[in-house]
Amino acid sequence: MSKLGVGVLASGRGTNFESLARVLKRQAIDAEIRVLIVNLPDALALRRAKSLEIPSLVINHKDYKSRASFEQRLIQELTTHDVRLVCLAGFMRILSPVFVKHYPNQIMNIHPSLLPAFTGLQGMQVHRAVIESGTKVTGCTVHFVTEDVDAGPIIVQRAIPVRESDTPESLAVRVLLEEHQAYPEAVRLFCENRLKVEGRRVQVLG
Numbered sequence: 158m159s160k161l162g163v164g165v166l167a168s169g170r171g172t173n174f175e176s177l178a179r180v181l182k183r184q185a186i187d188a189e190i191r192v193l194i195v196n197l198p199d200a201l202a203l204r205r206a207k208s209l210e211i212p213s214l215v216i217n218h219k220d221y222k223s224r225a226s227f228e229q230r231l232i233q234e235l236t237t238h239d240v241r242l243v244c245l246a247g248f249m250r251i252l253s254p255v256f257v258k259h260y261p262n263q264i265m266n267i268h269p270s271l272l273p274a275f276t277g278l279q280g281m282q283v284h285r286a287v288i289e290s291g292t293k294v295t296g297c298t299v300h301f302v303t304e305d306v307d308a309g310p311i312i313v314q315r316a317i318p319v320r321e322s323d324t325p326e327s328l329a330v331r332v333l334l335e336e337h338q339a340y341p342e343a344v345r346l347f348c349e350n351r352l353k354v355e356g357r358r359v360q361v362l363g
């Protein structure tokens with residue numbers, strides 16, 4: 158049987174893309190990344206794709222008159238590569254309900270906090286907010302993408318303590334290590350058909 162086609166959307170550095178690609182190649186997971194799409198032409202993720210020999214391309218949102226036409230182009234490319242699971246990995250664009258409805262419970266996102274805490278922020282903003290809040294625990298969340306930002310059903314979370322000596326930067330480094338474990342785990346569960354979405358909850362079967 159052929160492997161499940163995964164498409165990754167990213168905007169920047171691409172470490173989650175790379176770790177996912179490496180784990181999928183190494184482990185017995187029935188999925189492969191068919192394409193990386195970035196919306197920013199200088200995204201470092203592109204270089205990673207090249208060295209991993211994964212097809213990649215830029216679809217720059219600024220080249221499109223509307224969100225709808227940008228997203229139509231994304232869908233076109235994902236369809237060409239027979240993508241059945243879309244993984245957002247540091248993709249800094251909000252997807253419209255039209256895109257989300259096209260892939261019901263087939264889009265995942267990774268967020269660098271324990272949702273539902275610290276929603277609506279991105280990257281270092283999240284870690285800064287965590288430190289300022291005085292919370293003692295943080296982590297990362299992989300969730301299905303719905304029309305509401307950072308609010309879709311939660312698939313995998315990994316928690317770490319916030320240390321008194323932590324800065325946003327030191328926290329980002331430790332959370333990222335957890336992200337690199339959490340995303341492949343979520344994709345593996347998806348591939349094994351073990352994720353049952355019931356309203357806001359995801360039941361992990363087996």
Ligand code: GAR
Pocket residue numbers: 167169170171172173174246247248267268269278279280283333336
């Ligand atoms: C990751 O920390 C990811 O959780 C975060 O951006 C970073 C991308 O890193 N995503 C968000 O903040 C989404 N709201 P990467 O490009 O090295 O994978």
